[in-house]
Amino acid sequence: MNKNRIRLAIQKSGRLSYDSQNLLKSCGVKVNLQKSSLIAFAENMPIDVMLVRDDDIPGLIMDGVVELGIIGLNVLEEKRLTRLFSEETVSYAILQNLDFGICRLSLSVPFDMKYSGILCLKNSRIATSYPNLLKRYFDKKNIPFKPFVLNGSVEVAYNSGLSDAICDLVSTGATLEANGLREVETIYNSRACLISREEKYMIPEKRHFIKKLLNRIQGVIKARESKYIMLHIEKSKLNKVTDLLKGAERPTILELFGNPDKVALHMVSSEIIFWETMEQLKSLGASSILVLPIEKMME
Numbered sequence: 001m002n003k004n005r006i007r008l009a010i011q012k013s014g015r016l017s018y019d020s021q022n023l024l025k026s027c028g029v030k031v032n033l034q035k036s037s038l039i040a041f042a043e044n045m046p047i048d049v050m051l052v053r054d055d056d057i058p059g060l061i062m063d064g065v066v067e068l069g070i071i072g073l074n075v076l077e078e079k080r081l082t083r084l085f086s087e088e089t090v091s092y093a094i095l096q097n098l099d100f101g102i103c104r105l106s107l108s109v110p111f112d113m114k115y116s117g118i119l120c121l122k123n124s125r126i127a128t129s130y131p132n133l134l135k136r137y138f139d140k141k142n143i144p145f146k147p148f149v150l151n152g153s154v155e156v157a158y159n160s161g162l163s164d165a166i167c168d169l170v171s172t173g174a175t176l177e178a179n180g181l182r183e184v185e186t187i188y189n190s191r192a193c194l195i196s197r198e199e200k201y202m203i204p205e206k207r208h209f210i211k212k213l214l215n216r217i218q219g220v221i222k223a224r225e226s227k228y229i230m231l232h233i234e235k236s237k238l239n240k241v242t243d244l245l246k247g248a249e250r251p252t253i254l255e256l257f258g259n260p261d262k263v264a265l266h267m268v269s270s271e272i273i274f275w276e277t278m279e280q281l282k283s284l285g286a287s288s289i290l291v292l293p294i295e296k297m298m299e
Ligand SMILES: Nc1ncnc2c1ncn2[C@@H]1O[C@H](COP(=O)(O)OP(=O)(O)OP(=O)(O)O)[C@@H](O)[C@H]1O
Pocket: 011, 012, 013, 014, 015, 016, 052, 053, 054, 055, 071, 072, 073, 074, 075, 100, 101, 102, 103, 152, 169, 170, 171, 172, 190, 191, 192
């Protein structure tokens, strides 16, 4: 093991795997990841990527086994609370919230239950994989409940008579619907994030390298959120067009050959361009409207 290389833990297989690997690829990290091996060495950067169960990632950071990890905030916060209760070390830094793994931890009840508020769940048995987050929520409201801890397939707990309600991750709500449940309270909003060991535990070379990787990650996220827009418009309508498009910087305006009244406008927009915006641009008289993806960006 080379002590100058950074170790980065990502989920081996599951909801965060593809996006984590894709992020590394977009940052120019060349690594040949294969499910059969648990560690892979980047060819062009001092990074070793470990493929693990997501639940293990916060502990690997807190115990100093790896320097970086990509993990859902839900798992990180649950682990933080578990460690606080058992008086173990809790030490990490959140470097960056990421643009994937977006979901929420919610309480859900049977479709036909008359739910008028959280008090309806007083003394209920609630199945969850996140007992500490759930307990914090109920404790704040001073409502007693009975936790029933399951590591997966929490939605089936109600149908099999194991619980009265559930507390699990929701994104589209399709899994809840398929199991005859409806979401009634969000208890925690989550997304994937990049976490690291605290800086003070790392040698300067590693800190420097992590900063460089973080800059690239921020550039990738920014580029994914931005679009390059080109269009032709009459000079007199320019202000109306720029009011419509929220840009990172002022637009570039170019003369159009053979047409002194019109210009070409180029700009980077930091907001999603919906079809409605395109239609509004068109009704202002814009033509040749192009919205292009941006591959890389550094400000
Ligand atoms: N439906 C969803 N949409 C978006 N993100 C989600 C969704 N479900 C889960 N996540 C996020 O992805 C993380 C991993 O989810 P996954 O279901 O793959 O976990 P797991 O089954 O515990 O995996 P592992 O085998 O690694 O322990 C969750 O902790 C959460 O942050």
